[in-house]
Amino acid sequence: MKFVVNEPSKIPDPDSVICSYCKKTIAEFINDKMIPDPETCYKNGNIPVPNFGWLCSFECAEKIEKKLDIKFMRTPEGKIDYYQA
Numbered sequence: 001m002k003f004v005v006n007e008p009s010k011i012p013d014p015d016s017v018i019c020s021y022c023k024k025t026i027a028e029f030i031n032d033k034m035i036p037d038p039e040t041c042y043k044n045g046n047i048p049v050p051n052f053g054w055l056c057s058f059e060c061a062e063k064i065e066k067k068l069d070i071k072f073m074r075t076p077e078g079k080i081d082y083y084q085a
Contacts, residue, residue: 017041019056021064026054047080055080 017027017034026046027034034041042048047055049072055061061080065071072080 017054019046019060020049020053021055021060021067024056026056042083048083049080050082 015029016025018025027036027041038048045057047058047061049055055064058080061072073082075081075084
């Protein structure tokens with residue numbers, strides 16, 4: 001098992017949800033609410049990974065897998081999706 005830890009000092013903006021790889025803003029926290037909400041971000045193709053964070057695209061997910069030498073769970077179709085209905 002491999003552990004990946006984000007240091008709080010390296011998190012650019014605690015009021016935003018950012019891609020864990022490229023640091024693109026995915027959403028913002030306004031009055032303790034995520035805007036857009038998690039479901040909308042998910043529908044827009046952003047990838048939530050439990051106990052890890054958000055990724056803005058499949059491309060960023062593949063890049064961070066290579067960088068950290070980890071593998072995210074995939075569906076039979078090869079999609080990274082921990083919440084497939």
